[in-house]
Each structure stands twice: as C-alpha cells, then as structure tokens.
Amino acid sequence: MDFTFSDEQRMMAEVARDMLVTECSSAAMRHQMKSGVARDDVRWAKICGMGLPGVLALEASGGLGLAETDFVLIAEACGYTALPEPLVEHAGVALPLLVEAGGETSLLGRTTSGEATIAVGHPANPFVSEADTAEALLLAHRGEVHLVETRNVGLVRQESIDPFRRLFRVEWAPTSTTRIAPAAEGDVLWTRTLDRGALFAAAQCLGLAQRAVDLATDYAKERQQFGKPIGSTQAIKHLLSTVQVKIEFAKPVVHAAAAELSARSAYASPRISQAKLAASEAADLAARTAVQVHGAMGYSWEVDVHFFLKRSLALTHTWGTPAFHRARVAQRIFEGPLGPDHTFIRESANA
Amino acid sequence: MKLTYTPEQEAFRREVRGWMEAHVPAKPLPSFDASREGFEAHRQWERTLNSGRWGMVTWPEAYGGRALDLIQWLIFEEEYYRAGAPLRVNQNGIFLLAPTMMEFGSAEQKARFLPRMAAGDDIWAQAWSEPQAGSDLAGVRASATLDGDHYVLNGHKIWSSRAVFADWAFGLFRTDPASERHKGLSLILFPLSAEGVRVQAIPQIDGETGFAEIFLEGARIPVENRLGEEGQGWAICMATAGFERGLMLRSPARYQVAAQKLVQLYRRHENEVDPTVKAAVMQAWMDSEAYALSIYATASRLMAGGKIGPEASTNKIFWSEMDIALHRTALAILGPRAELLDTAPDAGDVDGWLGGYLFSLAGPIYAGTNEVQRNIIAERMLGLPKG
Ligand SMILES: Cc1cc2nc3c(=O)[nH]c(=O)nc-3n(C[C@H](O)[C@H](O)[C@H](O)COP(=O)(O)OP(=O)(O)OC[C@H]3O[C@@H](n4cnc5c(N)ncnc54)[C@H](O)[C@@H]3O)c2cc1C
Numbered sequence: 118m119d120f121t122f123s124d125e126q127r128m129m130a131e132v133a134r135d136m137l138v139t140e141c142s143s144a145a146m147r148h149q150m151k152s153g154v155a156r157d158d159v160r161w162a163k164i165c166g167m168g169l170p171g172v173l174a175l176e177a178s179g180g181l182g183l184a185e186t187d188f189v190l191i192a193e194a195c196g197y198t199a200l201p202e203p204l205v206e207h208a209g210v211a212l213p214l215l216v217e218a219g220g221e222t223s224l225l226g227r228t229t230s231g232e233a234t235i236a237v238g239h240p241a242n243p244f245v246s247e248a249d250t251a252e253a254l255l256l257a258h259r260g261e262v263h264l265v266e267t268r269n270v271g272l273v274r275q276e277s278i279d280p281f282r283r284l285f286r287v288e289w290a291p292t293s294t295t296r297i298a299p300a301a302e303g304d305v306l307w308t309r310t311l312d313r314g315a316l317f318a319a320a321q322c323l324g325l326a327q328r329a330v331d332l333a334t335d336y337a338k339e340r341q342q343f344g345k346p347i348g349s350t351q352a353i354k355h356l357l358s359t360v361q362v363k364i365e366f367a368k369p370v371v372h373a374a375a376a377e378l379s380a381r382s383a384y385a386s387p388r389i390s391q392a393k394l395a396a397s398e399a400a401d402l403a404a405r406t407a408v409q410v411h412g413a414m415g416y417s418w419e420v421d422v423h424f425f426l427k428r429s430l431a432l433t434h435t436w437g438t439p440a441f442h443r444a445r446v447a448q449r450i451f452e453g454p455l456g457p458d459h460t461f462i463r464e465s466a467n468a
Numbered sequence: 469m470k471l472t473y474t475p476e477q478e479a480f481r482r483e484v485r486g487w488m489e490a491h492v493p494a495k496p497l498p499s500f501d502a503s504r505e506g507f508e509a510h511r512q513w514e515r516t517l518n519s520g521r522w523g524m525v526t527w528p529e530a531y532g533g534r535a536l537d538l539i540q541w542l543i544f545e546e547e548y549y550r551a552g553a554p555l556r557v558n559q560n561g562i563f564l565l566a567p568t569m570m571e572f573g574s575a576e577q578k579a580r581f582l583p584r585m586a587a588g589d590d591i592w593a594q595a596w597s598e599p600q601a602g603s604d605l606a607g608v609r610a611s612a613t614l615d616g617d618h619y620v621l622n623g624h625k626i627w628s629s630r631a632v633f634a635d636w637a638f639g640l641f642r643t644d645p646a647s648e649r650h651k652g653l654s655l656i657l658f659p660l661s662a663e664g665v666r667v668q669a670i671p672q673i674d675g676e677t678g679f680a681e682i683f684l685e686g687a688r689i690p691v692e693n694r695l696g697e698e699g700q701g702w703a704i705c706m707a708t709a710g711f712e713r714g715l716m717l718r719s720p721a722r723y724q725v726a727a728q729k730l731v732q733l734y735r736r737h738e739n740e741v742d743p744t745v746k747a748a749v750m751q752a753w754m755d756s757e758a759y760a761l762s763i764y765a766t767a768s769r770l771m772a773g774g775k776i777g778p779e780a781s782t783n784k785i786f787w788s789e790m791d792i793a794l795h796r797t798a799l800a801i802l803g804p805r806a807e808l809l810d811t812a813p814d815a816g817d818v819d820g821w822l823g824g825y826l827f828s829l830a831g832p833i834y835a836g837t838n839e840v841q842r843n844i845i846a847e848r849m850l851g852l853p854k855g
Contacts, residue, residue: 242804243804244804244814273813273814274813275808275812275813275814275815276808276811276812277808277809277812278674278807278809278822278826279807282807284807284808284812286814341600342602342607343603347603350839350855351855352839352842352843353839356839405792405829408673408829408833409829409832409833409837409838409839412603412833412837413597413602413627413679413830413833416672416829416830416833417671417672418670418671418672418673418675419670419671423673426829427807430799430806430807431807433806434799434802434803434804434806434807435804438740438800438803438804439744439800440740440741440742440744440745440800440803443742444742
C-alpha cells in the first residue's frame with residue numbers, strides 16, 4: 118500500500134503545469150478567443166516538445182509508455198488552465214484507444230508526437246469535441262471501433278457556451294475498411310475509453326475547481342469594501358473554505374481512480390464514477406462561488422472566472438452524465454462487497 | 469383567513485388573460501441587452517401594454533394605472549407570466565423608482581415622470597453602484613455640486629443595467645462634500661443623453677451588454693430633478709431596496725411558470741435521468757409555491773397597513789437560491805446538450821435554460837448580495853451583535 122505519486126510523476130506534472138500556466142495567460146486566452154483560431158500553434162508546439170501527447174502511447178511508436186496515474190496530474194493542470202487545445206482527449210483518451218484497437222503505425226507515430234491529433238466519438242457523448250482539427254476520428258458502430266479520416270465525414274458544428282470548445286455532430290457511414298476492432302473486442306475498449314474520458318474529465322474538474330478558488334482568493338485579498346478586504350469577512354472565508362473541503366475530498370477519489378484504472382482493477386469503473394461525481398460537483402460549486410466572491414465583476418466578461426465556470430458545466434455532462442455515474446456507483450454498492458476491507462481490490466476479486 | 473379568490477378577482481383574471489392572449493407577441497422579442505433593435509422592440513411592447521392600461525396596474529389612474537390593490541397586481545403578474553409576455557425593459561423604473569417616487573416625489577415630479585414611464589417613453593436605469601461602492605453603497609463618491617439652480621454631476625457609476633440604451637437614470641450622489649458615509653447623499657434623476665454624461669457598455673458573462681459604466685463629467689442637472697430632500701438619499705435608497713427585495717422585483721409567477729416548464733422538460737426526458745433529478749424537480753415546484761404563498765401573505769399584510777421590514781432580505785435569498793437550483797435541475801435534465809447555445813443545430817428543447825442559468829448566478833449579487841442580506845437578517849431580525 119503506497120498512495121503517493123512518485124517524484125517523477127510529480128515533477129513531470131509540475132513542469133507541464135508551469136508551462137501551461139504561462140502559455141494560457143489571460144491575455145493569450147482572450148487573444149485566441151477573439152481570433153477564433155482553434156489551436157495556438159506555439160502552445161501546441163511546446164506541449165509536443167514535452168512529449169505530452171504520447172504520455173500513454175507505446176514506446177515503440179515514440180511514446181512514453183506510461184499509465185493513467187502518470188497522466189492524471191497533467192490532466193488536472195489542463196483544467197487549472199482551461200487549456201483550449203485537446204491534449205486531454207487526444208493523449209488521455211483517443212490515442213490509448215487507437216493503440217488498444219490496433220491502429221496502423223504511421224498514424225500512431227504522428228499522433229504520438231502530436232503532429233496530428235485524433236478525436237473520439239463515444240456513444241456517451243452525442244458530440245465530438247475538437248473533431249475539426251483532428252486528422253482522424255475513432256467512432257463507434259454497434260460496439261465496433263472504426264477509424265475514419267476526418268475529410269471523409271460530415272461535421273455539423275454545435276455552438277457551446279464554452280468559447281474554447283468546438284463540438285460537432287459527426288455524419289459518417291461505417292464500412293468494412295474503416296473497422297479496426299470488432300464488437301467482441303469493442304465492448305471492452307469502449308468501456309475503458311469511457312473510463313479514461315470520465316477519469317480525466319474528473320481530473321480537469323479538480324484543476325478547474327482549484328483555479329476558481331485561487332482566482333477568488335486573490336480577489337478577496339485585494340478587493341476592499343467597508344474599509345477592509347472582503348476576504349476578512351467570515352462570509353467570504355466560509356464560502357471559499359467550503360469549496361476547499363469539497364476539493365480535498367474529491368482529490369483522493371480521483372487519484373485512487375487513476376491508480377485503479379492503471380491496475381485494470383475491477384473496482385476502477387465505480388471509483389471513476391465516484392470521482393467524476395465528486396470532482397464535477399466541486400468544480401460547479403467552486404465556479405459559482407468564484408462568481409459570487411467577485412460580485413458584479415464575476416458576472417462580467419472581463420474577469421476570467423467564466424472560462425472556468427463554462428468548462429465545468431461542459432465537463433459535468435460529458436463522458437457520462439451524473440445520472441449515468443450514479444447508476445454505476447449504485448451497482449457497486451448494491452451488487453458488490455461492502456465494508457472497510459473492500460475499499461481496495463483484493464487480488465482474489467480481480468478476475 | 470380565506471384562501472380563495474373573490475368573483476371580482478376571478479373576473480379580473482379573465483380580463484387580463486383575454487387581453488394577453490390577444491396582444492402578447494407570438495414570437496419572443498430579441499434580447500433588450502443585445503441590441504438597440506431588441507431594446508426598442510421591448511419599448512414598443514411597453515407602449516402596447518400602456519394602450520391597454522396594463523403598464524402598472526397598482527398606480528393611480530392619473531399616472532396611467534388602474535389603482536388596483538396588491539392581490540390584483542399578483543393576479544396580473546400570474547397572467548403575464550402565464551402568457552409568456554416579454555420581460556419588462558423598464559423594470560428599474562416601474563418596480564424600483566416608481567414606488568419610491570410615489571412616496572418621496574413631489575406632485576410635479578409624479579406628473580412629469582410617471583405617465584411617461586408607464587408609456588415606455590422613458591426607460592430608466594439605476595445608477596447607484598460605483599467601482600469602490602458596491603456592497604458598501606455608503607462609500608459613494610460621485611458628487612452633485614450645487615451651482616445656482618443646477619447640480620453639477622461628477623463621478624463614475626458602474627453596473628447600471630439597461631443604461632446602454634436607456635433614456636434616464638436615477639443616481640445616488642454626494643451633495644454635501646464634507647459628509648461621510650450615509651449622510652449628505654441625495655437621489656438625482658438625470659437624462660443619459662445629457663451633456664457631460666458618457667455611457668460605456670460592459671459585456672456580461674454571456675457576452676451581451678446588459679450593464680454599463682456611466683461617466684459623469686460636469687453634467688448640469690436642474691435642481692428640480694432631485695427626488696426628496698437634500699441629504700435624504702440614503703433613506704430613500706433603503707426604502708427602494710425594501711420594495712425591491714421584499715416584493716416588486718421578482719414576482720412569484722416568474723418562478724411558478726419556470727417550475728411548470730421544468731416539470732414539462734422532466735416529463736419529456738424522464739427516462740434519461742434518475743430519481744435525484746425527480747426530487748430536484750419536485751423541490752423546485754415546492755419552493756416556487758412557498759415563495760408565492762409568502763408573497764401573498766406579505767401583500768395581505770401590507771394591504772392591512774403593515775410595512776416592509778428586514779424580512780425582505782429573507783425573500784431575496786430565497787428567490788435567488790431557488791432560481792439557481794431550478795435552472796441547475798433543467799441543465800441536469802438536458803445533460804450533454806446543457807452547454808449548447810440556443811442556435812446550435814441540435815439544441816432541441818434547450819429553450820433558453822442555459823441563458824437563464826447564467827442569469828440566475830447574478831441573483832445572489834444584485835439587489836444587495838446574499839452575504840449582506842444574511843448579515844441583515846442576523847443583525848436586524850435575530851438581533852445578533854454586529855460583526
Ligand atoms: C446583473 C447585475 C445587475 C446590476 N444592476 C445594477 C444596476 O442597475 N444599478 C446599480 O447601481 N448596480 C447594479 N448592480 C450592482 C450590484 O448592486 C452590486 O454588484 C452589488 O451591490 C455588490 O457590489 P460589488 O459587485 O461591488 O461586490 P462587492 O461589494 O465587492 O462584493 C464582493 C463579495 O464580497 C462580499 N462582501 C462584501 N462586503 C461584505 C460584508 N461586509 N460581509 C460579507 N460579505 C461581504 C459580497 O457579498 C460579495 O460576495 C448589478 C449587478 C449585477 C450582477
């Protein structure tokens with residue numbers, strides 16, 4: 118039993134986070150939003166320079182060959198900065214599926230380096246995010262996995278409240294040549310894909326939540342009313358500490374979920390669902406609280422709080438709605454073994 | 469106690485319903501905050517309302533009203549929301565300034581301003597907040613300096629709703645330069661088109677320009693535009709805030725109709741959600757009923773000679789928190805479509821819920837933040853020591 122991240126894991130995430138914080142400055146985000154470009158090439162080049170697109174990809178194709186536990190803190194950093202580029206979906210979800218479904222080598226190489234990206238259309242998500250900038254899409258058809266070049270599909274843009282999310286309905290026709298995994302394998306692959314999607318959405322929510330609290334805390338120290346910082350009132354202190362409690366008790370659930378998934382444990386799916394619920398609730402409360410602490414400023418376009426509010430809202434309902442995840446938790450509770458000796462999987466239970 | 473409508477009240481309801489059915493625009497009007505066109509469409513609606521004497525039913529007939537009581541006002545509002553009639557672009561005028569003017573204004577001021585307000589000829593904005601005076605409204609610095617029979621206005625107002633397109637504003641100014649805090653303040657009415665008044669839109673969380681900054685740079689406003697006595701500004705503002713929080717700003721029908729829509733949304737998607745959502749839908753309905761009952765009780769109490777007190781603050785907290793919960797429940801039902809704008813091709817029945825949700829987040833901020841309301845409840849209702 119060792120519930121800590123290794124020094125390497127923490128260092129890699131720290132370096133990634135520092136880079137993302139610099140690259141996703143308020144000015145940069147606002148410039149990108151105004152110009153409407155999907156991807157900031159300089160930022161994406163830095164992301165690729167650190168090898169982040171290939172964290173979970175095979176070493177044989179140039180990846181780092183690491184596991185979900187190694188990516189979870191990086192996904193948090195992507196939430197913390199409300200990163201517009203699809204690093205999490207590409208590196209954390211799409212590429213692992215491509216690897217597992219047996220994608221062809223040249224595409225694996227280019228997507229591992231980040232030169233090209235791929236996007237996933239999971240049945241849980243009616244819309245595919247960042248599909249237009251992807252070179253190819255992994256799509257589901259009756260449990261099968263299909264790999265389709267983006268130029269061969271129709272994309273119908275669905276405007277999201279999140280200015281950085283590019284959602285599309287994908288119109289396409291499956292053929293025998295697009296199929297890369299049959300339904301017999303697909304079922305497991307799609308479930309694991311949903312698990313990864315939900316896990317890393319939860320991790321992003323943790324980051325979003327902490328950023329909302331940090332923004333509000335900074336503001337509460339500066340903003341004076343009644344001759345003192347608003348942060349000196351108990352009302353504001355309690356609002357923010359209530360959120361911090363929520364974050365602190367979502368965090369270990371997300372981290373344990375990452376470890377369970379890395380270990381391919383039978384407890385992974387319900388733990389991921391719990392993590393997604395806890396982290397998205399924390400992000401939702403954090404973002405609303407940050408608006409409240411900022412007063413009318415928080416309701417304006419000028420402060421960045423709304424970026425985090427809108428991303429939280431979007432992520433709450435992607436990769437499984439709260440109702441979906443509650444159902445999976447219910448299954449764990451009512452059909453699985455209970456008691457303090459069943460928090461962690463036992464070797465015997467891991468089929 | 470008797471909780472039934474009289475035959476006269478029922479007849480009144482039918483009359484309002486008939487008129488609304490005949491006049492409410494079939495297509496929703498464009499937002500009054502997004503464009504001049506939307507704003508003017510709403511002004512036109514105010515004119516239409518006024519043509520039927522429905523601008524403000526509680527006002528005296530001389531000013532364009534029907535001299536009706538508060539129960540009739542509530543019935544009117546119920547029918548108004550039931551019909552899906554447009555939001556009131558002049559809400560700051562009719563719900564905030566007007567009741568204040570009835571109490572503190574001179575006969576000349578009432579005759580001059582109220583009929584034009586009822587007719588939609590003057591749309592009003594509230595200019596109280598300043599960058600450094602939000603919750604701490606007594607920190608107002610904008611000044612009105614007497615110069616002959618004019619005040620000269622200087623200063624910086626902010627967050628003024630509708631001010632981008634509105635005609636007039638009622639502002640809180642320091643008329644006594646030596647004064648501090650609550651003393652030496654006065655309420656002054658000024659045209660937003662006056663020389664020395666500059667309005668600059670502020671985009672809101674949804675990108676629309678729902679509020680504005682107002683820069684006052686030596687605007688000269690005649691003394692007769694002062695509402696109430698010089699130095700009485702704070703008392704007047706607190707009376708206005710009482711009406712706002714306690715009764716007028718948010719009538720219960722708004723939430724009852726929203727709860728009804730929520731139930732309809734739930735029924736369409738019952739199979740996609742789980743029992744927690746059902747419980748939240750039920751809670752939304754119960755809360756909207758509780759709010760309506762509370763307002764009926766307040767209206768009855770006021771009609772019997774009662775006054776609005778610090779309990780107005782409980783009202784403001786209740787409706788603002790109910791509104792957020794109600795909209796969050798709608799988004800939970802919409803699931804992955806919750807983030808879509810109404811214009812998205814696959815938006816389906818998203819029906820403005822997202823916009824309503826974002827706006828609900830402002831509820832605990834405007835009309836006095838909920839933190840400040842909680843302090844008021846604790847200190848003035850419960851008598852806890854001041855912090
Ligand atoms: C949509 C919208 C429309 C508005 N329309 C108008 C308008 O038409 N005209 C107008 O004049 N103003 C308007 N306002 C401004 C509104 O009145 C102010 O936002 C409000 O008074 C709060 O002030 P502030 O924004 O400066 O926040 P601040 O006062 O800076 O408050 C920031 C945070 O600190 C908290 N806080 C401050 N002091 C205390 C305390 N003593 N104890 C506990 N907590 C405290 C607040 O509750 C809040 O959470 C509008 C605001 C919004 C959001």
